[in-house]
Amino acid sequence: MYIVIAGGGKIGYYLCKTLMPYKHRVVVIERQMELCQKISTQLNIPVINGDGTKLDDLSSAEVQRADIFIAVTGKDEDNLISCQLAKRSFGVRRTIARVNNPKNITVFERLGVDIAVSSTSIIADLIEQEVDYSGMKTLMKMKNGRIVLSEIIVKPDSPVCEKSLRDIGLPVDCVIVSIIRDEEVIIPNGYTVLRMGDLVIAVSSQHDQEELKNYFLK
Structure with a gap:
């Protein structure tokens, strides 16, 4: 599958590392140049130095070809906007967003995000x-x-x-x-x-x- 990930922090990095053995083609969009260089060098995958909430940067990552779009930045509003743009402007069928505030899960789903994931809720459920x-x-x-x-x-x-x-x-x-x-x-x-x-x-x-x-x- 062709997977685009917006956010190259710790979650984005380890998500890429986990997906690579399954032979998926993964592309990352990340604002910080330092993180872009780290991911590109260590994982040897394409990285776009850009913003997942910008149409031009999403286009550079060929989001229109993506089977799945995943937004895992540290800001809920950015993850929501990225997923909405991927789905509405580029026709991505499956979108997944990281949600830092569990209260936002329902809002994300109502606004079109297919899967909203909160680490806080996951840990609470496990307990x-x-x-x-x-x-x-x-x-x-x-x-x-x-x-x-x-x-x-x-x-x-x-x-x-x-x-x-x-x-x-x-x-x-x-x-x-x-x-x-x-x-x-x-x-x-x-x-x-x-x-x-x-x-x-x-x-x-x-x-x-x-x-x-x-x-x-x-």
């Missing part, structure tokens, strides 16, 4: 996945955190213990994917009764995860 709320644990988050895969242990004092799924009345945006009982994996239906010690795998919206916890945990 969240390691926390077991007395029987409920987040296994994975998808769709930028909007969909959550949860693992829940049915305890003796759980409100759902010895009840069938149809009698529990789960939240609308929640699906019980499977139940692990001893060594058996059960694909549940409405008549499936939850037993003490069952390990329940559920998919829910982020909003309904808290409500799901209230259903299962006392």
Whole structure:
């Protein structure tokens, strides 16, 4: 693939270094001449000394040929503008932006960025996945955190213990994917009764995860 990266700082540098073994053709746009020389010399890839928010510099990097455009500068506004120009002016189908402030993720997505990545949010999610709320644990988050895969242990004092799924009345945006009982994996239906010690795998919206916890945990 042909990949253009706006930003040659630490993230841009190591991103290039990671992509190179996969035989992608990578071009970098960087404002600081010193960083341009470092990347060009050490990684032996084309580097444009320019600004990813300028049409002329994007054109010099042949962004119109790019399969993916990635903006990883230290400024959220520059990353947003770069991605918008790549998509709207050069027709790039896939854009990825670094977001320093996690609150900007939703804004970026609404304004056309395909993937907005926040290292702060990633670290927070990793910590969240390691926390077991007395029987409920987040296994994975998808769709930028909007969909959550949860693992829940049915305890003796759980409100759902010895009840069938149809009698529990789960939240609308929640699906019980499977139940692990001893060594058996059960694909549940409405008549499936939850037993003490069952390990329940559920998919829910982020909003309904808290409500799901209230259903299962006392």
